[in-house]
Amino acid sequence: GQNIDQPTEMTATEGAIVQINCTYQTSGFNGLFWYQQHAGEAPTFLSYNVLDGLEEKGRFSSFLSRSKGYSYLLLKELQMKDSASYLCAVMDSNYQLIWGAGTKLIIKP
Amino acid sequence: IAGITQAPTSQILAAGRRMTLRCTQDMRHNAMYWYRQDLGLGLRLIHYSNTAGTTGKGEVPDGYSVSRANTDDFPLTLASAVPSQTSVYFCASSASGSYNEQFFGPGTRLTVL
Numbered sequence: 541g542q543n544i545d546q547p548t549e550m551t552a553t554e555g556a557i558v559q560i561n562c563t564y565q566t567s568g569f570n571g572l573f574w575y576q577q578h579a580g581e582a583p584t585f586l587s588y589n590v591l592d593g594l595e596e597k598g599r600f601s602s603f604l605s606r607s608k609g610y611s612y613l614l615l616k617e618l619q620m621k622d623s624a625s626y627l628c629a630v631m632d633s634n635y636q637l638i639w640g641a642g643t644k645l646i647i648k649p
Numbered sequence: 650i651a652g653i654t655q656a657p658t659s660q661i662l663a664a665g666r667r668m669t670l671r672c673t674q675d676m677r678h679n680a681m682y683w684y685r686q687d688l689g690l691g692l693r694l695i696h697y698s699n700t701a702g703t704t705g706k707g708e709v710p711d712g713y714s715v716s717r718a719n720t721d722d723f724p725l726t727l728a729s730a731v732p733s734q735t736s737v738y739f740c741a742s743s744a745s746g747s748y749n750e751q752f753f754g755p756g757t758r759l760t761v762l
Contacts, residue, residue, distance in 0.1 A: 582754060583753050639692040
């Protein structure tokens, strides 16, 4: 079966760095997405990786290793507004997104 | 309209009733999707449409139907609602191509009693 695993909840301090991991087992691979979802709101796109390596976009970076079925989202200089759930999703061989349950990130002052 | 809209925002429905959730986008995206989101679970695909006139079944299609008469609209119908369909429903759209992000509507919170 297809499976996306990510931690349920993480806590970090304002101004610090946090890494959210995602491991996956899917039928085929056509890219990995990270989305941010604030409580009560819709998910919004953060990043897309299809090749191995690190993609940097401002305070957010995303890494992919296809051979290990592994990705992480790195958030730097954490701000209170970064408190949200972070969703990992993999596009499978049918070009459908398979979603993880999300990681709730709590930022403390 | 800017982006993707859904209606209603929330609804309480008696079991056995028929309900249609509406979704409209103005981005001229070919692909549209319906997901449900339940606590502790990832988004699960109900139905999708790669282009107007075509639809397909996702991971959890039972009890739901969709139509795609034109590019902009993608309604989701519950023919006879059951309590297990209590969930938050998100509609999304994307341009063609695997690298294209999906844009989500604000969601519909549905409670079936």
